[in-house]
Amino acid sequence: MTQTDPATQLESTTLPGDINMWVMVLGDMVIFAGYFVIFMIYRSMNRQEFLHAQQHLNIAIGVTNTVILLTSSWVVALAVQAVRAGEFEKSTRLVLAGGVGGIAFMVLKGYEWASKIAAGHTNSETFYSFYYVITGVHLLHVLIGLIVLGVLVRELRNPAKRRPWMAETGATYWHMVDLLWVIIFALFYVMR
Amino acid sequence: MSVLTPEQVSPTATDGGKRDVWWMTWFFPAWYGVFGVIICLLTRVTPPPRPDVTAAGKVAFFAQHHLTIQIGFTVLLVLLGGAAMTNGLVAYQMKRMSVGSAFAYGYLGGMSVGAIPGFLLVTVCFLTAAFRPDRNPELTSLLYDLGMLSYNGSLGCFSVAYLVLAIAILYDRNEIFPKWFAYISIWQIVTEVIATQMFVFGSGPFAWNGSIAFWLAVVVFSVWLGALIVLLRRAAAAEPVDAPALD
Amino acid sequence: MDLQSRAITWVWGLLVLITIGTGWLAPAAHTNHLAQASAPITVLVLGLALIKSRLIIRYFMEVRRAPRWLRLTTDGWLAALFGAVLVSYLI
Amino acid sequence: MQVLEQAEELPAAGNLKAQWVSLWTGPVVGVVLLAAALAFPGFWPPMSPTWSAGQVAAFYADHTAWIRAGQVTFNLCGIMILPFFTVIVVQMKRMKGQSHVFAYCYLTALVSGATIFALSNIFFLVAAFRPERNPELVQLLNDLAWIVFIAPVGMVVSQFVLLALAIYFDDRTDPVFPRWVGHFSLIIAAAMVPAAAAAVFQTGPLAWDGIWSFWVRNGAYVAFVVVMFFVLRNTLRRQAIDEGVIAA
Numbered sequence A: 001m002t003q004t005d006p007a008t009q010l011e012s013t014t015l016p017g018d019i020n021m022w023v024m025v026l027g028d029m030v031i032f033a034g035y036f037v038i039f040m041i042y043r044s045m046n047r048q049e050f051l052h053a054q055q056h057l058n059i060a061i062g063v064t065n066t067v068i069l070l071t072s073s074w075v076v077a078l079a080v081q082a083v084r085a086g087e088f089e090k091s092t093r094l095v096l097a098g099g100v101g102g103i104a105f106m107v108l109k110g111y112e113w114a115s116k117i118a119a120g121h122t123n124s125e126t127f128y129s130f131y132y133v134i135t136g137v138h139l140l141h142v143l144i145g146l147i148v149l150g151v152l153v154r155e156l157r158n159p160a161k162r163r164p165w166m167a168e169t170g171a172t173y174w175h176m177v178d179l180l181w182v183i184i185f186a187l188f189y190v191m192r
Numbered sequence B: 001m002s003v004l005t006p007e008q009v010s011p012t013a014t015d016g017g018k019r020d021v022w023w024m025t026w027f028f029p030a031w032y033g034v035f036g037v038i039i040c041l042l043t044r045v046t047p048p049p050r051p052d053v054t055a056a057g058k059v060a061f062f063a064q065h066h067l068t069i070q071i072g073f074t075v076l077l078v079l080l081g082g083a084a085m086t087n088g089l090v091a092y093q094m095k096r097m098s099v100g101s102a103f104a105y106g107y108l109g110g111m112s113v114g115a116i117p118g119f120l121l122v123t124v125c126f127l128t129a130a131f132r133p134d135r136n137p138e139l140t141s142l143l144y145d146l147g148m149l150s151y152n153g154s155l156g157c158f159s160v161a162y163l164v165l166a167i168a169i170l171y172d173r174n175e176i177f178p179k180w181f182a183y184i185s186i187w188q189i190v191t192e193v194i195a196t197q198m199f200v201f202g203s204g205p206f207a208w209n210g211s212i213a214f215w216l217a218v219v220v221f222s223v224w225l226g227a228l229i230v231l232l233r234r235a236a237a238a239e240p241v242d243a244p245a246l247d
Numbered sequence C: 001m002d003l004q005s006r007a008i009t010w011v012w013g014l015l016v017l018i019t020i021g022t023g024w025l026a027p028a029a030h031t032n033h034l035a036q037a038s039a040p041i042t043v044l045v046l047g048l049a050l051i052k053s054r055l056i057i058r059y060f061m062e063v064r065r066a067p068r069w070l071r072l073t074t075d076g077w078l079a080a081l082f083g084a085v086l087v088s089y090l091i
Numbered sequence D: 001m002q003v004l005e006q007a008e009e010l011p012a013a014g015n016l017k018a019q020w021v022s023l024w025t026g027p028v029v030g031v032v033l034l035a036a037a038l039a040f041p042g043f044w045p046p047m048s049p050t051w052s053a054g055q056v057a058a059f060y061a062d063h064t065a066w067i068r069a070g071q072v073t074f075n076l077c078g079i080m081i082l083p084f085f086t087v088i089v090v091q092m093k094r095m096k097g098q099s100h101v102f103a104y105c106y107l108t109a110l111v112s113g114a115t116i117f118a119l120s121n122i123f124f125l126v127a128a129f130r131p132e133r134n135p136e137l138v139q140l141l142n143d144l145a146w147i148v149f150i151a152p153v154g155m156v157v158s159q160f161v162l163l164a165l166a167i168y169f170d171d172r173t174d175p176v177f178p179r180w181v182g183h184f185s186l187i188i189a190a191a192m193v194p195a196a197a198a199a200v201f202q203t204g205p206l207a208w209d210g211i212w213s214f215w216v217r218n219g220a221y222v223a224f225v226v227v228m229f230f231v232l233r234n235t236l237r238r239q240a241i242d243e244g245v246i247a248a
Helices: A006-010 A019-045 A047-055 A059-084 A088-118 A126-157 A164-190 B011-015 B019-042 B055-064 B066-079 B081-095 B102-131 B137-152 B156-171 B179-199 B211-238 C003-023 C039-060 C068-090 D011-039 D053-062 D064-092 D101-129 D135-150 D154-169 D179-199 D211-242
Strands: none
Touching: A019 A047, A019 A126, A019 A164, A019 B179, A019 B211, A019 C068, A047 A126, A059 A088, A059 A164, A059 C003, A059 C039, A088 A126, A088 A164, A126 A164, A126 B179, A164 C003, A164 C039, B019 B066, B019 B081, B019 B211, B019 D101, B019 D154, B055 B066, B055 B102, B055 B137, B066 B102, B066 D154, B066 D179, B081 B102, B081 B156, B081 B211, B081 D101, B081 D154, B102 B137, B102 B156, B102 D101, B102 D135, B102 D179, B137 B179, B137 D135, B156 B179, B179 B211, C003 C039, C039 C068, D011 D064, D011 D211, D053 D064, D053 D135, D064 D101, D064 D154, D064 D211, D101 D135, D101 D154, D135 D179, D135 D211, D154 D179, D179 D211
């Protein structure tokens, strides 16, 4: 989408959500970019080792988890639209559905970790040491995201506190969790 | 209620803020400046020496930096209280928030416990190692590991302090600190979580001198600390001179 | 469904489609032989990941309607990250 | 301190009684700690840093029981001096014309400082736990114990400086503490600072058994506690009279 898109020109530009949250999100994106680049540097030093380790990942779980997070993100994006339209009942249900997606992601991730450890892929392999730390930090972000969505549900249920910027702020964080996972998926699971 | 006599109002009082709070607010960056010189230039613990060297290599490290370690850490032993004073200032500002004292006391507790493994132990271990250069190399190696792991790997005390700070800022209605500072305090917790790995890895990105466990974390900490210095000044300036003293 | 929601839904469909498509390219998807490094596949995968990331930023995070500085910052981040990843892969 | 009957139920009375009790824990704990110091053979005279590992191990083997007795008492009772110092915190928070930021910094330094002392007892006690251990290890534990005991003066020095600052910022017309307490506090701080060098020198006045690092440093600290006991007693009496808890 470019700036000449008519849809963008019709509407005035507004910052979605709270500037404070954007500071957090942009900073977090920079920190994760650091992790990714360091991972790539180590990968370029041991290409074969990393490639073979990658082959032991469970791609079915990887794809499923990516689809789960994308869907969860989509649902939360729809929830923001619903808040703007004043449909608070609907948006609450959508945010809750998004949270369920987050929980499903964590459960699957836990299963994936457990089966990898059971198969002997511990952090003594460089690839897996990155895998556990990066996905672990991402999992921590999912957990924080669930708390954020929980706060959002509380606010949406309280008629005095239903503010669109609040929904946008929470959604912005949740989409960042999704965004970072999409990149983790590409770098850890798919690239060769 | 405070009764201000004219002589107690400082000439800078027009900028707002209380004189004693301003003193501590200026002390904060000054102390961290001295601390930075000590750890980076004199005692060489930041950036950290390598974990993956032999006992002989560690003895050589202490021999090479013998004098500067002794000078730097002896000075730090005298200035150690500065850590408590800077943390006390943050706790003071937290007490001014609308959320009451619980979080401020949590910060105060976490940080004052953290000062012992975080600062004192490395100081004592390195000075003890430098105290007798002829000590059995295995024991010098033990002191080296003990010092570095406690210095870089004191995780929980600081994490809880960052956590209560973040929650306090998010709930606060007095706008003592901006909300974004709460979020970047959460980054700090994330880096502490990653630092757990340094107890597992003797080399590589997650070792105590690793690119992720150390370098990225130190950049994040520097950003956090720099922001805190600016925000403490802003908070001090925004405090009304005639505000009642804290209970 | 309003215009915005419809656009978001289309984007979601596209993202899921790309994900399933790229999953098929993964080394772990072919366990009967040892995986071979492949620059074309990697470049393709990184390109698709870049598109996915930008779709999420632009549509889900609604950056396409955000102020200019934010659009430039997020695009700059994408360019820097994917540039660095690609360079470190190709070198 | 005889609380007036009509003031018995006032919150101010409860506050003052708590401070009064905390104040009196000072001399009581002080006597116990003095006894522990007298019992600890390593202080009479202080063990020399120049001893070889064998000499250190032999010392622990010869005096195991009294070393344990002295250090266990330090371990158990050392931290009990804390309530005495919290009275100082409470009084700092009564000072007018300031924000009490010094009081909170003082409290933070107090908590950290108390922990350091506890750490040194543990090292002494571990060394005495198995005197038959490899002498090099006993010597290492002994070095750590002494260095942690004598050298980390920073936390207490900052307490003295903060107390002095708070006193200088206090209301001139009705100060909580007399102004000389601030000067006195700074002098004590200055007397203790050189002891940090005990982590470097093995001989001379700055070594951990030296005149300055051992006798002047510890003497200054004891002097502060003794003097502050009387200062605090006066201050509490004045507070009680001001708040109508006891008769003038």
